[in-house]
Amino acid sequence: MTDLERRYLRLLAAYPADYRRARGAEIVGTYLDLAAPGRRWPSPADAADLLRGGLRQRVRAAGAVDLMPGVRLAATVALLTATTLAGVWVVLELRPAPIAGFGEPTLGPFVSLGIVAWTAWGLAALAHALAPGRWTRRAVALALLLTAALVPAGALTGLPRPPLFVLLPQIGLGLVALGAADRLPASLRAVPLIAAGGAGLLGATLMSRNMFSASYYTWTVVPVLPTAAVVVLALALLLAAGLGLRGDLRGGWALLILLTPVGLLALQPLAGALDTAPVEVVPSWTALAATAVLVALVGPALLPLTLAARSHWARVTQPRRGHLPQ
Amino acid sequence: MDTPLREPTFLILTALAGEPLHGYGLIGEVTALSDGRVTLRPGTLYGALDRLVDARLVEVDREEVVDGRLRRYYRLSPAGDATLSAETERLRRNVEAATARLAARSRATRPISPRVVGGLA
Structure with missing residues (x-):
C-alpha cells in the first residue's frame, strides 16, 4: 500500500x-x-x-435527506434577518451624540466602527439581489469577517464599536447565511435588500434626530434584538409547521439551525432571567457572557445530537439503509 | 428524481447512455461531454451515483479488479433511459423555441441599408 x-x-x-x-x-x-x-x-x-x-x-x-434544503431555508431567513438588522444599525450609526453634550467618543459622523460592517451587510443584500449563490456567499463571508474584526479593531484603535450583544447575533446569523442557496426564485432575491431599506426607514422613525442622539444602549434600541428574536422564532415555527403538514421536514431542520441565532438575539432577556442583580436596561456583562457561552455551546450541539438520534433510529428500524443497493 | 435534471446528473446519465462505465471512466466522459466545463471529483460523483441508484435510474453492471483496485461498472437502467430521453426532448424544445425567437429578433433588428438620397440628376 x-x-x-x-x-x-x-x-x-x-x-x-x-x-x-x-x-x-x-x-x-x-x-x-x-x-x-x-x-x-x-x-x-x-x-x-x-x-x-x-x-x-x-x-x-441518518435518513435526513431534508437537511440540506433545511440549511438553505435557514440561510435565507438568517440573511433576511441580518440585512434587516444592518439596515436599522446604519440609521443608528448616523445619529452620533454631540460630544459637548454627552462626552461619548464617536467615529467622526458615525456612532462607531460598526458602520463598516453594516455597510458590508448592505452589500451582501445587494449581491443576493444581483447574483445569488457563490457571490452572495462571498459577500456574506466578507460581512461576517468585518463584523468579527470589529472587536480587535476597537481594542487596537481605541475607537467605539457596537457592543458584543449586537455583534454576536449578527455573527450567528452570518454563519447560518453562509449556506445560501445557488438558485432562488427571482421574486425572493431582492427581499433582503427591500427589508434592509424598509428597516432603515423604520429605524429613522424610531430614532428621530430631533428627539435625541442614538446609541446601542438607548431604551428604544435595546428592544430591537429581542423583538427580532421573537419574529425569527415565530417565522421558523410557522415554516416548520406549515411544511411539516405536507410531510416536508426542511422547516424542522431550519428551526433547529435557527435556534442558535435566535438565542443570541434574545441574549438580553435570557441573561436578564439569569442575572440576580436588579436590571435597568441591559443585564450585567457577566450574565450576558455566561448566557452567550451557554447558547453558543448548546445551540450548535442540537443539530449533531438530532442527527445521531435519527441515525440510531434509522439503524434500529431499517438495518440495511445506507448500503449500496445490489 | 426531480426534473429538470441538474447539469452534472444529466451529463452522468448521458455518459452512461453510451456504455457501462466505472468511476474513473465516468469522470473522464463527463469532462469530455461538457468540453471541460464540468469536472466531477470522486466524492461528488459517488454521492450523485448513490442518488441515481436509489432512484433506479442507474444500476450496477459488474465488478472487476484491475491492478489490485476494485472497479464497479454502472449502466443506465430502463427508467434512466426514459428519464434521459424525456429531459433531452424538453431541452430540445427549449432550444428550438429560443433559436426561433433569436432568429426573429435578428431579422427585426437588422439595420436597414441607407437609401440613396437624391435622384438621377
Missing part, C-alpha cells in the same frame, strides 16, 4: 463505517486512478471533496 493510498483511506473516515466497507475501496481506487504519478499527498481539493462526501453520506444514512 502506498503512502497516498494510506492517506486517502485515512480521509475516508469521514464516511460512515458501513458505507466505507461497501464503497471505500472503489472510491479510493478512483482517486488513485486520477492521481498524477509520484503524488504522495491528497490535494486540499480532494480532501475537501472527501469530507463533503462523507458528511453528505452521514446525513443520508
Whole structure:
C-alpha cells in the first residue's frame, strides 16, 4: 500500500463505517486512478471533496435527506434577518451624540466602527439581489469577517464599536447565511435588500434626530434584538409547521439551525432571567457572557445530537439503509 | 428524481447512455461531454451515483479488479433511459423555441441599408 493510498483511506473516515466497507475501496481506487504519478499527498481539493462526501453520506444514512434544503431555508431567513438588522444599525450609526453634550467618543459622523460592517451587510443584500449563490456567499463571508474584526479593531484603535450583544447575533446569523442557496426564485432575491431599506426607514422613525442622539444602549434600541428574536422564532415555527403538514421536514431542520441565532438575539432577556442583580436596561456583562457561552455551546450541539438520534433510529428500524443497493 | 435534471446528473446519465462505465471512466466522459466545463471529483460523483441508484435510474453492471483496485461498472437502467430521453426532448424544445425567437429578433433588428438620397440628376 502506498503512502497516498494510506492517506486517502485515512480521509475516508469521514464516511460512515458501513458505507466505507461497501464503497471505500472503489472510491479510493478512483482517486488513485486520477492521481498524477509520484503524488504522495491528497490535494486540499480532494480532501475537501472527501469530507463533503462523507458528511453528505452521514446525513443520508441518518435518513435526513431534508437537511440540506433545511440549511438553505435557514440561510435565507438568517440573511433576511441580518440585512434587516444592518439596515436599522446604519440609521443608528448616523445619529452620533454631540460630544459637548454627552462626552461619548464617536467615529467622526458615525456612532462607531460598526458602520463598516453594516455597510458590508448592505452589500451582501445587494449581491443576493444581483447574483445569488457563490457571490452572495462571498459577500456574506466578507460581512461576517468585518463584523468579527470589529472587536480587535476597537481594542487596537481605541475607537467605539457596537457592543458584543449586537455583534454576536449578527455573527450567528452570518454563519447560518453562509449556506445560501445557488438558485432562488427571482421574486425572493431582492427581499433582503427591500427589508434592509424598509428597516432603515423604520429605524429613522424610531430614532428621530430631533428627539435625541442614538446609541446601542438607548431604551428604544435595546428592544430591537429581542423583538427580532421573537419574529425569527415565530417565522421558523410557522415554516416548520406549515411544511411539516405536507410531510416536508426542511422547516424542522431550519428551526433547529435557527435556534442558535435566535438565542443570541434574545441574549438580553435570557441573561436578564439569569442575572440576580436588579436590571435597568441591559443585564450585567457577566450574565450576558455566561448566557452567550451557554447558547453558543448548546445551540450548535442540537443539530449533531438530532442527527445521531435519527441515525440510531434509522439503524434500529431499517438495518440495511445506507448500503449500496445490489 | 426531480426534473429538470441538474447539469452534472444529466451529463452522468448521458455518459452512461453510451456504455457501462466505472468511476474513473465516468469522470473522464463527463469532462469530455461538457468540453471541460464540468469536472466531477470522486466524492461528488459517488454521492450523485448513490442518488441515481436509489432512484433506479442507474444500476450496477459488474465488478472487476484491475491492478489490485476494485472497479464497479454502472449502466443506465430502463427508467434512466426514459428519464434521459424525456429531459433531452424538453431541452430540445427549449432550444428550438429560443433559436426561433433569436432568429426573429435578428431579422427585426437588422439595420436597414441607407437609401440613396437624391435622384438621377
